[in-house]
Amino acid sequence: MAGQFTDLVNDLGYSKTFYPHSKVTAYLNGLASRIYLGIYRNKKEESSRIVRFWKTELPMVVRRYHREILYSFIIFFLFSVMAAFSAAHDETFVRGVLGDQYVDMTEDNIAKGDPFGVYKSEDQVSMFFYIATNNIEVSFMVFIAGFLVSIGTIWQLFHNAVMLGAFQYYFFAKGLGLQSILVIWIHGTLEISSIIIAGGAGLVLGNSVLFPGTRKRLDSLKRGGKDGLKLMIGLVPIFIMAAFLEGFVTRYSRMPVALSASILAGSLLFVIWYFVVYPIRLEKKSRPL
Known part of the structure; x- marks a missing residue:
């Protein structure tokens, strides 16, 4: 032809x-x-286009905005530490952040000998769809808030980090610190990583308005919005996997420690490799000799 x-x-x-x-x-x-x-x-272009997006295009966008993702991580980490510190010095802080109903339910589960019973309160499929939807909604809110010249994204990171810091401190205060890490971070590793990267995407969006450089502000916003949206699209499979782990795996809170640690470590290594190491290597390979 x-x-x-x-x-x-x-x-x-x-x-x-x-x-x-x-x-x-x-x-x-x-x-x-x-x-x-x-x-x-x-x-037959569509399949190769999809492969190229995950193999080259997305990692190069990640590499271009490593600094914003690092800022997001630092902001989230500092707010989490601040929340844990506040919880350690104010007995009412955890209830103020997590709510009396959740704390009372968790204390009741601890008394029953099943501190992580909340992850068994619904059937797996319903829980999976609810969590996946919630994770996507939270992360996109973090990203879209970047339109408020990055301040909105920082506020969203603050809100989520305070909840995490108070939540994690609560279990350490109950003597369940290590157990909570082995159970909660099975899905939490991917979930929190997604929120942090979404925060980086939000900072990309906000900074494109604040610091357009030599471009017109509208052109800078278009580029920041396009690149930020690529980062968010790249996170969707991670949201789904985190929801799958929380809905189908985390409920087995008495699984062998080795298995729990392996899932947690595997998730962490994937995030570090795909979002840190691989983009750097790809950039070095693409440089002209």
């Missing part, structure tokens, strides 16, 4: 030159259009 198309284009060019108003010219033009559409409609 490609060979016929080449010959046809040559004939069409000749016909347009010497017989521009001929019916043959119109016929050849229509025929060439149909063959052109046939070639490119059947072109």
Whole structure:
């Protein structure tokens, strides 16, 4: 078909030159259009485009904004530590952050000998869909809040970090620190990493408005929005995997320590490799010698 198309284009060019108003010219033009559409409609491009996005395009975007992702991590970590410190010096802080109902329910579960019973309160499928939806909603709120010149993203990071810091301190105060890490961070590793990266995407969006550089502010915003959205699309599978782990795996809080630690370590290594190490290596390979 490609060979016929080449010959046809040559004939069409000749016909347009010497017989521009001929019916043959119109016929050849229509025929060439149909063959052109046939070639490119059947072109198997979509699958390779998807592979290229995950293999090259997304990691290069991540690499371009490593600094913003690092800032997001630092902000989230500092707010979490501040929350844990506040909880250690104020007995009412945890209840103020997590709510009386949640704390009372958890204390009741601890008294029953099942401190992480909250993860068994619903069936797996319902819990999976609820958590996946919630994770996506929270992370996109962190990203979209970047429109408020990054301040909105920082506020969202503060809100989520305070909840995490108070939540984690609560279990340490009850003598369940190590157990909580082995259970909660099975899904928490991917979940919290996603929120931090979403925070980086929000800072990219906000900084594109604050610091347009040599570009027009609107052009800078378009670029920041496009790159930030790519980061968010890249997080969707991680949201889903985190929801799967929380809905189907975390409920087995009495699983062997080795298995729990392996899942946690595997999640952490994946995040570090795909979002830190691999983008740096890819950038070095792409540099001209």
